[in-house]
C-alpha cells in the first residue's frame with residue numbers, strides 16, 4: 544500500500560491566511576494525504592462550530608501567548624507573542640503527533656507568510672517545508688526583490704520609495720507604481736519583519752501561490768520556488784470561519800433578479816472610519832438597487848458601527864459574516880464592492896464578477912491595479928482631495944461597472960481561464976501533483 548505524505552499546516556491566525564490554507568489542506572486530504580492543521584487555541588475556540596468528527600483533517604492547537612481578552616487586531620503584538628511562544632513548543636507537538644502516527648509521520652510543514660519560523664524549526668528536525676502564500680505572487684515577488692530595490696535606490700532601508708515612479712521588477716511583470724508596494728504604510732518594525740520573513744521562507748522548497756500561471760505571468764521567473772496551484776476553491780463548509788456565517792443571505796439572494804445585487808464586503812481586517820461608513824450607507828441607499836452588505840463585528844467583538852439616521856437600507860440585506868464564495872457564485876450578484884484582499888480578488892475572478900475596487904491597506908493597491916489595469920475586470924472608486932469616497936462616486940461607478948459590456952466580457956474570459964487551470968490537465972492541477980510527489984519522495 545502506498546502511504547501518501549503527512550502535512551502539518553500552520554497558518555498565521557487571521558481569516559485571510561486560515562481560509563486558503565484550510566482549503567489547500569482539504570484538497571490535499573481529498574488526494575489521500577494526511578493533514579494535521581495547527582490552530583492557535585484562541586482561533587480553534589472561535590472556529591470550532593465548523594470542525595466535525597468525521598473530518599479527514601486533524602486539528603491540533605498551541606497557545607498564541609496572549610490572554611483571551613487581549614486585542615488581536617494589534618498585529619505587531621500578535622506577531623511578537625507568536626514568535627516567542629510557539630517555536631519552542633512546536634518540536635514537542637510534532638513529537639506527540641508522530642507518536643500517534645508511527646507509520647505516517649509528519650514529513651512536510653506548510654506555513655503562510657509570517658509563520659516562516661516553523662519552516663526553520665522543521666528544517667532543524669529534518670522535515671521538509673513549503674510556504675503557501677495567501678497574497679498574490681506579485682506581492683511575494685516584490686518582497687523577494689527588496690534587497691535589489693534598496694540597492695538600486697528605488698526604496699530606502701525602511702521601504703519608502705525614494706521617488707514616485709513606475710517601475711518593472713521583472714521584464715514580464717506589469718509596470719507598478721512605487722507607492723503601491725505591498726509594504727505601503729507599514730512602519731519600520733513591520734518592514735523589518737517582512738525582510739526577515741523572506742529569509743525564513745527560504746527554508747521552504749516551494750512557494751505555493753493561490754493564483755494561476757496566466758493571471759500573473761512573468762512573476763514566476765523571479766524564483767524557481769514559485770508554484771501556482773490556484774485558485775483554491777475547495778468548499779471548506781465553514782470549517783475555517785472565525786465568525787458565524789449568516790446563511791439566510793443565500794435564501795434572500797434566491798429571491799432577487801439575475802445580476803441585480805451589489806455585494807459589499809471588506810474582508811476580515813479593514814476597519815472603516817465612521818464618517819466613511821455613513822457615506823457608504825447613504826451611497827447604497829442612493830443606488831436604489833438591491834445590495835448585500837457584510838458589516839463585520841470588530842475582531843474583539845467590541846466596536847460596532849452605528850448607522851446614519853437618514854439611512855433606510857430598504858432594498859438591502861446586512862449580515863455580520865457571509866458565505867462569500869457561495870455568494871459570489873450566485874446568479875443574482877451584479878458586482879462586488881471590495882477592499883481587494885487577495886482571497887476576495889481570486890474568489891471574484893473565479894466567479895466572473897465585476898469589481899468596484901476600494902483598497903485600504905498593503906497589497907490591496909497592487910491587487911486593484913491587476914483588476915483595473917491588467918485584467919480590466921473592474922473600476923476603482925476614486926477618493927476626493929480629503930481621501931473620502933462620496934455617495935455620488937459610489938452611485939456613478941456602480942452604474943458604470945454594471946452597464947459595461949467590455950468588463951463583463953473580460954470577467955467571463957478570466958473566469959474560464961482560471962477554471963481551466965484546476966481542471967484535469969490544467970497547469971495548477973499539474974503543479975499540485977508535482978508538489979505531492981515531491982513531498983512523498
Ligand SMILES: O=c1ccn([C@@H]2O[C@H](COP(=O)(O)OP(=O)(O)O[C@H]3O[C@H](CO)[C@@H](O)[C@H](O)[C@H]3O)[C@@H](O)[C@H]2O)c(=O)[nH]1
Pocket residue numbers: 558559560562677678679808809810811812813837863864865866867868883884885886887888890904905906907
Ligand atoms: O463575510 C465574509 C467576508 C469574507 N469572507 C472570506 O474571508 C476571506 C477574506 O480574505 P481577503 O479577501 O484576502 O481579505 P482579508 O481578510 O482582509 O485578508 C488579509 O490577508 C490577505 C492575504 O494575505 C491580504 O491580501 C489582505 O490585504 C489582508 O487584509 C475570503 O476568503 C472571504 O471569502 C467570508 O467568508 N465571509
